[in-house]
Amino acid sequence: MPQCDVLIVGGGPAGSTCARELVKAGADVVVVDRARFPRDKVCAGWITPAVVEALDLDLDDYGSERTLQPFSGFRTGTLEGDRRTTDFGRIVSYGIRRFEFDDYLLRRSGVRVMAGEPLRALQRDGDGWLVNDTWHASMIVGAGGHFCPVARHLNHTEYGTPHHEKVVVAQEIEFRMDDRMAATCRVQRESPELFFWPDLHGYGWCVRKGDFLNVGVGRLSQENFPATVREFAQLVERLDLVPGSVPSPWKGHAYLVNRTSRRRIVQDGVMLVGDAAGLALAPSGEGILTAIESGLMAAARIVAAGGCYAQDQLAPYDAWIDERVGPRGRAGAFGHVPRWFTRLVSRALFNSSWLTRRVLLEDGFLHVRRPPVDVEHPGTPHPVV
Numbered sequence: 001m002p003q004c005d006v007l008i009v010g011g012g013p014a015g016s017t018c019a020r021e022l023v024k025a026g027a028d029v030v031v032v033d034r035a036r037f038p039r040d041k042v043c044a045g046w047i048t049p050a051v052v053e054a055l056d057l058d059l060d061d062y063g064s065e066r067t068l069q070p071f072s073g074f075r076t077g078t079l080e081g082d083r084r085t086t087d088f089g090r091i092v093s094y095g096i097r098r099f100e101f102d103d104y105l106l107r108r109s110g111v112r113v114m115a116g117e118p119l120r121a122l123q124r125d126g127d128g129w130l131v132n133d134t135w136h137a138s139m140i141v142g143a144g145g146h147f148c149p150v151a152r153h154l155n156h157t158e159y160g161t162p163h164h165e166k167v168v169v170a171q172e173i174e175f176r177m178d179d180r181m182a183a184t185c186r187v188q189r190e191s192p193e194l195f196f197w198p199d200l201h202g203y204g205w206c207v208r209k210g211d212f213l214n215v216g217v218g219r220l221s222q223e224n225f226p227a228t229v230r231e232f233a234q235l236v237e238r239l240d241l242v243p244g245s246v247p248s249p250w251k252g253h254a255y256l257v258n259r260t261s262r263r264r265i266v267q268d269g270v271m272l273v274g275d276a277a278g279l280a281l282a283p284s285g286e287g288i289l290t291a292i293e294s295g296l297m298a299a300a301r302i303v304a305a306g307g308c309y310a311q312d313q314l315a316p317y318d319a320w321i322d323e324r325v326g327p328r329g330r331a332g333a334f335g336h337v338p339r340w341f342t343r344l345v346s347r348a349l350f351n352s353s354w355l356t357r358r359v360l361l362e363d364g365f366l367h368v369r370r371p372p373v374d375v376e377h378p379g380t381p382h383p384v385v
Contacts, residue, residue, distance in 0.1 A: 042251040146275045
């Protein structure tokens with residue numbers, strides 16, 4: 001029976017980051033993923049300088065053969081009002097295609113990959129795990145996104161989402177524009193368009209990455225969501241942002257924001273990272289940064305455990321996540337706020353250029369004051385410089 005030290009379920013940014021750090025530490029690691037890379041992945045698709053730093057990403061190397069669109073500003077507003085351009089005068093993010101990005105990170109990790117291999121069976125076997133009745137692993141890392149089967153196993157849920165968790169649902173489409181569409185598209189390459197609902201529970205976007213355009217919607221509510229998507233598609237067409245009509249069908253996905261997630265993320269021989277742990281940040285839904293940070297922290301804890309993967313040895317990871325991302329399970333953070341109050345906040349936010357820049361974009365989307373993770377001491381952030 002083939003064996004490994006750590007088996008990671010899911011080859012996205014969280015899984016590949018964790019794998020890379022463990023391989024560098026000398027661990028025998030295998031990544032299994034039901035998809036074959038490169039794979040389609042629905043995502044608005046941009047990375048901040050914090051992501052670049054955490055990944056130690058060589059932008060020249062990455063951008064030489066892949067889409068890497070610099071962003072220096074954003075156009076923001078509500079669906080009902082005017083839009084405002086915030087120009088930072090410098091590069092604050094980069095547009096990427098997850099089709100390329102995830103494949104690059106997984107290949108760079110140097111890990112063994114079992115592609116096209118879904119997790120069908122997981123059971124305890126002594127101090128380790130028997131996976132698909134084929135592999136034996138001492139440690140399992142669940143990195144398979146919101147519907148990760150390891151998350152279901154750890155939390156004893158059929159679909160990975162306990163009834164008390166408030167899930168962000170999203171639909172989007174990414175397509176290559178032909179020469180005519182690219183020449184007449186009104187979405188600026190350097191400034192993604194963001195449209196917010198008055199209740200601040202979601203937003204729509206149009207993100208241009210070279211000749212590719214990504215259009216999508218994310219909402220913290222499944223109520224009337226198909227109508228929400230149609231409403232936004234009609235708005236995009238009415239504003240003539242996309243030449244002609246927006247293509248279809250759109251692809252859907254779901255994820256948890258950290259403050260609403262109640263998932264257990266540690267057990268004997270098991271840890272969850274990224275969207276499997278429900279770590280996306282509000283209000284942006286940013287999941288790539290927390291996926292990478294959790295991958296780094298999980299790897300550091302696994303190495304420190306020295307082969308003893310009992311829950312008490314892995315428990316510091318849970319505390320690190322709370323310290324780094326914030327306490328989980330604050331379900332009331334989004335609910336029970338009067339509609340009139342959220343509309344008032346929304347109006348103040350979008351009527352002020354300072355609040356739009358400082359609160360919404362810098363803190364909510366770019367995380368410019370978020371200190372980098374100290375890989376040696378993951379739970380202790382560096383001071384802001």
